Structure formats: structure tokens, C-alpha cells
Amino acid sequence: MSSKYIKRFIFVFFIISVFVTGCSIGRNPIESGKAVTMYIASDVHYLADSINDKGTAFQNFWTSGDGRMLNYADEIIDAFRNDIKNNKPDVLIISGDLTTNGEKQSHLALAKKLEKIEKNTGTRVYVIPGNHDIENTWARGFKGEERYKTPTISASEFKKIYKDFGFREAISKDKYSLSYLAAPSKDVWLLMLDTCEYHLNKKAGSPVTNGEISENTLNWIRKCSKMAKKHNTRIVTVMHHNLFNHNTRINYGFTLDNSEKAEQVFRECNLNLVFSGHIHIQDIKYNGEDNDRIYEITTSSLLMYPIQYGVLRYSSLTGFDYSTSQVNVDSWARDTGISDSNLTDFMSYSRLFLADNTYKKAYTALSKTELYTEEEMEAMAETLSLLNVNYFRGTTNNIKDSVMNSIGYKLWMKAGEIESLENLRAYILSMIPHDDMDNNKLHIN
Ligand SMILES: [Fe+2]
Known part of the structure; x- marks a missing residue:
């Protein structure tokens, strides 16, 4: 075959490859x-x-x-x-x-x-x-x-x-x-x-x-x-x-x-x-x-x-x-030589941010009712904060029992007739898991 035909053959093969693979040369599917x-x-x-x-x-x-x-x-x-x-x-x-x-x-x-x-x-x-x-x-x-x-x-x-x-x-x-x-x-x-x-x-x-x-x-x-x-x-x-x-x-x-x-x-x-x-x-x-x-x-x-x-x-x-x-x-962060302590301890920092955020929202709503003591408000805000942090992580099953036995949770359950707390109380109930499903692990045959 002359070099002219070889070149033509390579060109046609290239065009077909591009068409078949959808322009994804070098990205063939992983083998069966x-x-x-x-x-x-x-x-x-x-x-x-x-x-x-x-x-x-x-x-x-x-x-x-x-x-x-x-x-x-x-x-x-x-x-x-x-x-x-x-x-x-x-x-x-x-x-x-x-x-x-x-x-x-x-x-x-x-x-x-x-x-x-x-x-x-x-x-x-x-x-x-x-x-x-x-x-x-x-x-x-x-x-x-x-x-x-x-x-x-x-x-x-x-x-x-x-x-x-x-x-x-x-x-x-x-x-x-x-x-x-x-x-x-x-x-x-x-x-x-x-x-x-x-x-x-x-x-x-x-x-x-x-x-x-x-x-x-x-x-x-x-x-x-x-x-x-x-x-x-x-x-x-x-x-x-x-x-x-x-x-x-x-x-x-x-x-x-x-x-x-x-x-x-x-x-x-x-x-x-x-x-x-x-x-x-x-x-x-x-x-x-x-x-x-x-x-x-x-x-x-x-x-x-x-x-x-x-x-x-x-x-x-x-x-x-x-x-x-x-x-x-x-x-x-440590490997990159970053000295920002928020980044070198990011798990604690991000957890604290979410926990604090939730705690403050709960505490503000509770104090507006003027119905609770300082101790009670702290216990209730703490319960909501702990649940929320675990809810986003998919781990509420791990803390369900201790939360339901806590003073804060019991106070929330008694708050049913306080209209301004109804949303937060309902949110707490919606976070309590009703099955034993592990939200972070699954096997399907
Ligand atoms: Fe989003």
C-alpha cells in the first residue's frame, strides 16, 4: 500500500473513532x-x-x-x-x-x-x-x-x-x-x-x-x-x-x-x-x-x-x-502549610458552626416566649442543636435513645400548645428516625 493510501486509511480510521466514541478519545468505557x-x-x-x-x-x-x-x-x-x-x-x-x-x-x-x-x-x-x-x-x-x-x-x-x-x-x-x-x-x-x-x-x-x-x-x-x-x-x-x-x-x-x-x-x-x-x-x-x-x-x-x-x-x-x-x-491544610486553625481542625470548626447556628435560632425562639428558665432554654437548645448536626450527617440513629431521654427533648414535647414553638417542635419530631436504616451504608446484590 502506498504511503498516500496509508495516510488516507489512518485519516478515515481517526474520523470513525471520533464518531464511534463521541469525541471521547482516550476515555473508552472501563472493561466489563x-x-x-x-x-x-x-x-x-x-x-x-x-x-x-x-x-x-x-x-x-x-x-x-x-x-x-x-x-x-x-x-x-x-x-x-x-x-x-x-x-x-x-x-x-x-x-x-x-x-x-x-x-x-x-x-x-x-x-x-x-x-x-x-x-x-x-x-x-x-x-x-x-x-x-x-x-x-x-x-x-x-x-x-x-x-x-x-x-x-x-x-x-x-x-x-x-x-x-x-x-x-x-x-x-x-x-x-x-x-x-x-x-x-x-x-x-x-x-x-x-x-x-x-x-x-x-x-x-x-x-x-x-x-x-x-x-x-x-x-x-x-x-x-x-x-x-x-x-x-x-x-x-x-x-x-x-x-x-x-x-x-x-x-x-x-x-x-x-x-x-x-x-x-x-x-x-x-x-x-x-x-x-x-x-x-x-x-x-x-x-x-x-x-x-x-x-x-x-x-x-x-x-x-x-x-x-x-x-x-x-x-x-x-x-x-x-x-x-x-x-x-x-x-x-496541614500538608499545604496552611496555618489557619479553622482549616487545620475543620471537622470541629464546621461542626461547631452548624451546632452554634442551630442553638442560637432555638434559644432566640425560646427566650421570646418568656416561659422558660435559663437552664431549661439551654437544655432545649442543646437538644435541637445535637439532633440537627446528626441529622445532616445521617447519624440520628446513634443518638436517638439519649436524645429521647434528655430533659431538653421532654420539654420540647410538652411545648405542644405554644404556637410560636410549633415549627421547631415539629422539626424535632421529623428528625427522630422511625427505622434502623443506616444512612451511610448500603449493599445491593
Ligand atoms: Fe442545594
Whole structure:
């Protein structure tokens, strides 16, 4: 064969390879029979430094939040990247709410960090949007005492910014949302579902919390399931909104608006392992009989105590094994030569921040009633604080008995007729676990 024909042959082969692999040269699926390790993080809520001078407006913003350690967002993500570099999981999944409020600058800066992860570790990154990420009318930067409007992004910009983190290598894409099907391994595929309703944000004037899966997308899911069956592949489903209620009180806007329909289709399609975020707590729920059970794991926010993520291992011999792990901020800070004691003892610092935050809210509400002694208020605030910290971590089962026997809990239960305390009392009841489920561990054959 002449050199001209050899060159032509190489060129044609190159074009075919690009077409077949969806432009993902060097990222062939992990071979069948090989174990796969996936890290699952959620609700990163990143805020770029370029729009944040960390002045008064920002300090007021983050300290009045729900306990997200926004002041150390960069450090947490860098420490997480270090964990990934050390352990080299095959896959990193982020189940939405990548940014604080959909700021374009935050998306661009986070995408750069994700690019570094793929380049330095070989870990394949897959993302989906959360309700805060697209067309967010609350996108703000912080300067001195001012919050100022900053550009947000459209759905097509989201696809463009995160093209290397799922969209470009998808083996199927939904025409009606940003959902896609990815095949990091020949044994396990990822059904990455966009459950957000950002098209309603402008009219609502705020990021719509609710989510649903449209009929069209449900039909596309059915097609994906058929494809997986044909290839004898298991599917792990990932979405931002929840399939099941994870709290008896806090579920409207968190659980999909059409969760019953979605559950029915998931069951029909054998989608029995679902990961979600949104509610910021670590929790595992299931529904259905032994042989037809759907498990849903909600991953807590990466920015909140205990700064944790999920680790999912799949092996064709043993099935799926799930556990959680905490980002090693403390040792990353020490190794990097950082002297900030908040960072070198970050577990205690972030725990104390969430505990204090909850304690103060409870104490303020209790003192306004003028019904309790100082000792009683302290005991009650302490009970709520302890429960809340464990609730976000998914460990309320470990403290359930001691909490229910505490003076603080008994006083809360007696506070039923005090109207101004009704919400906090109901929240306490909703955090008490009603089963023995371990929220940080799961095995599925
Ligand atoms: Fe969130």
C-alpha cells in the first residue's frame, strides 16, 4: 500500500473513532468485569472569588445561611480534589446545585477545577444541574457592603460550560431536558436526569425549588432502559430532586412533583438505585418489596458539616457497596502549610458552626416566649442543636435513645400548645428516625 493510501486509511480510521466514541478519545468505557469506584458529591454551591471580595455583604450572607461553609468553599473543593488525586476513583458525579445562585463566573471557575480533576487524576466527571444553577434571578456578586447583580447562564450555556463533564461523551441525550445517558463502564451506565424547572424562574422572579420529569423525558428514560437491557448493563440514576419524601415535613419542593409517576416508570425500567441531593441531608430511603425495591440515597451538601460524599463500588461478583467518606480538609491544610486553625481542625470548626447556628435560632425562639428558665432554654437548645448536626450527617440513629431521654427533648414535647414553638417542635419530631436504616451504608446484590 502506498504511503498516500496509508495516510488516507489512518485519516478515515481517526474520523470513525471520533464518531464511534463521541469525541471521547482516550476515555473508552472501563472493561466489563472490572470493578468501578464512583464518588458522589452534591450541592457544592460554589461561589467564585472573582465576584466575591469577602467583605461585609458576603459575611452577612454566609453566616445567616443554613450552615454551608461558603467562606471556605475554595479550600473544601481543593481538599476534595486532593482526596480524589490520592484515591483515584474512576468516576466523580455531582448531582446538581453546582453554584450558589447560578452565577456565570462561579460556573466557569468550577468547570476549571473539574477540568484539573480530569487532567490530573483521570477520574471521569459527570454533572447535572440543580435548581440553583440555570436562569437564576438571584445571581449576585459581593463587594463591600453591596450585593450586585451578576450574569447567570442559560441551559445551552450550561451544556457548553460542562461539555467535558458528561454531555460530549453521552451515548444518548434527551431532547426535552439536559438529561443524558453516559457509559463510563461497560457494566454500569449513568442515567443523569435534569429534573429542574428553570424555564419558570423568570416569571417566578426566583429560582423555582420544585422539580419534575416530563412525559417526554420519561419516554426517553424507557428507551435508555431498553438500551441497557440489550447490553446487559446496570443503570445508576442520578438527579437533583428527590424521588421519595426524606422528611415528613420538609418535602414539598424537594420531592419531585410527579414522584408517583416517576417511581412507576423507574420500577418498570428496573432503575432500583437512585442518587439525589437538594435537601442537603444524608439519608437513605427505599420503597417496594424485597425483589422490587427502589433505593434512594440523598447526598448531603459538600459544603456542610461533615463535608462528606458518597463512595459507590460496583463489582460483578458482589454488586453495589455504598458508604460515605469525609473530605480530609484537616490533613490537606496541614500538608499545604496552611496555618489557619479553622482549616487545620475543620471537622470541629464546621461542626461547631452548624451546632452554634442551630442553638442560637432555638434559644432566640425560646427566650421570646418568656416561659422558660435559663437552664431549661439551654437544655432545649442543646437538644435541637445535637439532633440537627446528626441529622445532616445521617447519624440520628446513634443518638436517638439519649436524645429521647434528655430533659431538653421532654420539654420540647410538652411545648405542644405554644404556637410560636410549633415549627421547631415539629422539626424535632421529623428528625427522630422511625427505622434502623443506616444512612451511610448500603449493599445491593
Ligand atoms: Fe442545594
